[in-house]
Amino acid sequence: MSRRPVNCRYFYADYHRGRDYEECRLIKRNPDSRPWRRALCDTCPVPGILQKTNCSEIALEATVVRKWGILERVEVFAVCARHLIELEDPNHCPQCAAEAPRAG
Secondary structure (H helix, E strand, O other): OOOOOOOOOOEEEEOHHHOOEEEEHHHHOOOOOOOOOHHHHHOOOHHHHHHHOOOOOEEEEEEEEEEOOOEEEEEEEEEEOOOOEEEOOOOOOHHHHHHOOOOO
């Protein structure tokens, strides 16, 4: 069986010797989340956030939520662990941006 790779540091899979185990370790840490399914990875914002963010010490929490009673998606809560502030936009920490050296 061919599996699509998931490019996310929180995705874990074990297919060794016939095993078929997959999990999202970020969602697994959240006991208040709905159950994770592999299909959620296809629309999950976490890999994009990790690539685009200017925050080098970002801390994420993810939860599976249900929209309109049927659609499930991953919602992300982000904090800059360096400055201890909640990030409205996980892609941008204003305090990290202010500390970054200016190109000139």
